[in-house]
Amino acid sequence: xxxxxxxxxxxxxxxxxxxxxxxxxxxxxxxxxxxxxxxxxxxxxxxxxxxxxxxxxxxxxxxxxxxxxxxxxxxxxxxxxxxxxxxxxxxxxxxxxxxxxxxxxxxxxxxxxxxxxxxxxxxxxxxxxxxxxxxxxxxxxxxxxxxxxxxxxxxxxxxxxxxxxxxxxxxxxxxxxxxxxxxxxxxxxxxxxxxxxxxxxxxxxxxxx
Ligand code: PRP
Ligand code: URA
Numbered sequence: 666x667x668x669x670x671x672x673x674x675x676x677x678x679x680x681x682x683x684x685x686x687x688x689x690x691x692x693x694x695x696x697x698x699x700x701x702x703x704x705x706x707x708x709x710x711x712x713x714x715x716x717x718x719x720x721x722x723x724x725x726x727x728x729x730x731x732x733x734x735x736x737x738x739x740x741x742x743x744x745x746x747x748x749x750x751x752x753x754x755x756x757x758x759x760x761x762x763x764x765x766x767x768x769x770x771x772x773x774x775x776x777x778x779x780x781x782x783x784x785x786x787x788x789x790x791x792x793x794x795x796x797x798x799x800x801x802x803x804x805x806x807x808x809x810x811x812x813x814x815x816x817x818x819x820x821x822x823x824x825x826x827x828x829x830x831x832x833x834x835x836x837x838x839x840x841x842x843x844x845x846x847x848x849x850x851x852x853x854x855x856x857x858x859x860x861x862x863x864x865x866x867x868x869x870x871x872x873x874x
């Protein structure tokens with residue numbers, strides 16, 4: 666079974682509070698999501714392999730370390746995942762970015778795929794799928810399936826807020842995928858919204874509503 670990590674770093678939790686706040690406007694919401702994404706990327710990359718190198722300082726040779734192992738790929742789920750990409754790229758500028766476009770049918774809550782474009786060397790990369798909300802889990806589930814179908818083997822999922830229902834769905838369907846969260850919330854409401862959540866992430870990021 667995949668592991669679930671909830672980051673309790675004070676900065677992540679502080680910023681998440683203002684992301685949740687209904688009085689936070691679009692500009693500030695976008696900035697906070699960007700900042701939390703960067704902080705989460707810092708935590709998620711803690712286990713990346715490194716190798717020993719020597720570097721010439723102005724004074725002498727220093728035994729040092731650089732990243733080794735697989736290159737990274739980021740795959741935001743459109744639309745709302747886009748709001749977290751730049752924050753992650755600030756720390757991992759060499760990561761290639763693919764996109765999976767899905768929207769949730771408002772009646773059935775089932776995801777509808779409308780776009781997939783991934784780096785062509787995806788099977789050689791460690792992939793981080795990015796979406797602020799993991800609600801019923803349908804979107805993340807289908808996105809991961811679409812990415813695996815195209816060859817990806819090492820996948821992590823990064824979300825701001827999850828409902829327990831969504832986490833179970835992804836764990837069940839993709840036991841190889843670790844899930845990284847800023848918060849695990851209580852439940853879903855009758856409209857498939859996360860309670861307490863933050864409302865509609867896409868609308869709040871892009872000012873549509
Ligand atoms: C939101 C969110 C996730 C999905 C989560 O996207 O960004 O992708 O809902 O719900 P689920 O876990 O029940 O599938 P939405 O469908 O609202 O599309 P948008 O990002 O284009 O606004
Ligand atoms: N999508 C959102 O944007 N918010 C939710 O609470 C659930 C799905």
